[in-house]
Amino acid sequence: MSPYEYLFKYIIIGDTDKRFRADHDLTIGVEFGARLINLDNKQIKLQIWDTAGQESFRSITRSYYRGAAGALLVYDITRRETFNHLNRWLDEVRQNSNPHMAIILVGNKCDLEKREVSAEEGAQFARQNGLIFLETSAKTAKNVEEVKKIYI
Template identity: 50%
Template structure:
C-alpha cells in the first residue's frame, strides 16, 4: 500500500520498518483492528485467528515513510508456544481489551508482563479499549483504563474497529512515538560520530525511554 499522501512512492520504498504486535484476549477485536487499519475492512463474521498473521501499511511522519509490519495472533492459551518468535524484534504494541467485557481488561496486566518479559524496555505500548461503539454495554470505564495506562506508562485510546473510531489514530500514535525515539537516537549517534541507520533499515529501538511520559493521548 502506498504511503498516505504519497502515492508516488513504490510499495517497498520506505525509510523505516517497524514491527508492531497486537496482544490481548481472544475476541477483543485484534484482527478487525488490523484489517481496519491496513485495508479499511471490518467483518462481523471474523473468526479467531489461528497461528500468526501480519499485514503492512505505510505512513508518512515528518516527511519520512514509515512502514508498519503489524502482527496479529490468537489470544487463546493454546497458542502461547509462539510467544518468543512473535515478540522478537517488536518495537511497538497495541494491548487490546474489549470495553464490554471486564475480564479482558482484568487480564491486561498479565499480557503486559509477558510483553515486557520478551521485548526491550523501550517498546512503545498503547492500551486500546476496543468496541467503544457499544456504549450501552460498557463494563470498563474510561477513567479506570486511563488510570491503569498512566500507572504503567502506556498510551491509551478507546477505539471501534466497527465504525473506525480512533483506529488510525491509535496505530499512528504508536508509530510516531517509535519514530521520535529512533530519530533522537540517530541524532545522538551522529553527534557522537557513530554510523546512523541506513535507509530502509529495520530498526529495533534499544535506548531506555522509561522516563519519557507516554500518556499523551486518551479517548475522544
C-alpha cells in the same frame, strides 16, 4: 533498493477477538498485515502481527516480541475479564521485549453501550503502568488512525 526507508513492527496482544466481522474467521496462528505510509517524504512500512489473543498461540506470540517497536495491549470494554488479564499480558510483554518498547493500552468496542469497564479505569491502569491510553472501535474505526499516529 527497498521501497521503504524505515520499518516498524508492532504486535497486538490481549484477550481479543474479531467477532464483529461475520465474514472473517478467528485467527488461525498469526495474522500479518503491512501498510506503507509516507511521513515527511519518507516511506515507512508498518508491520502488524496479531494472534487474536488465543491462548494456544501465546508461545508463538513470544517470538514476535523480538524486534517489535511497539505493542497494542487490547481489552474489550464490554468484557471485564479481558481487563482483569491486562497485568498478565503486560508482564509477558515486558519480559519478552525491548524495555523501551512503546505500549498503548487500547479499550476496544467503545461504539457499544454495554460497558463493563469505564474509560476512567482504563486511563488509571495506563497511568499506573506508564502506558498511553485510547479507547477505539474496530467496527467504526473510531481512534484507529490515532493509534497509528502515536507510533510514528
